Amino acid sequence: MTSPGPRGDLFSPDCPTRRLLDRIGTKWMSMAVKVLAEASPDELRFAELRRRMPGVSQKMLSVTLQGMVRDGLAARRVEPTVPPRVHYRLTPLGLSLDGPLAAVRAWAEEHMAEVDRANAADG
Numbered sequence: 001m002t003s004p005g006p007r008g009d010l011f012s013p014d015c016p017t018r019r020l021l022d023r024i025g026t027k028w029m030s031m032a033v034k035v036l037a038e039a040s041p042d043e044l045r046f047a048e049l050r051r052r053m054p055g056v057s058q059k060m061l062s063v064t065l066q067g068m069v070r071d072g073l074a075a076r077r078v079e080p081t082v083p084p085r086v087h088y089r090l091t092p093l094g095l096s097l098d099g100p101l102a103a104v105r106a107w108a109e110e111h112m113a114e115v116d117r118a119n120a121a122d123g
Helices: 017-024 027-039 046-052 058-070 092-122
Strands: 074-079 085-090
Touching: 017 027, 027 046, 027 058, 027 085, 027 092, 046 058, 046 085, 058 074, 058 085, 085 092
Parallel strands: none
Antiparallel strands: 074 085
């Protein structure tokens, strides 16, 4: 097993932690991780992922999944059919992100009305 390496420092302007938080903090990433975690250990095809993520465009889902694969959060498998069938699954690293993102999603769902009221009062 490989060591996770040095910890980042979010408050350092040059720290790559900031870029990683930008990527994992999007609604589409959170939704993709949730959908793939629910399917785990099975894979999901691109079209099925898109069906389970209402409102996501094909391009945004593609960009999100490409980033997840690049970051080691998801694995991609292509069947050489016409057209190709593309399957995705979470890696162990991706699965480890599901819990923290679930906590953020739960917080957002619980406090959404309060935040909406604060925004309405500000406007």
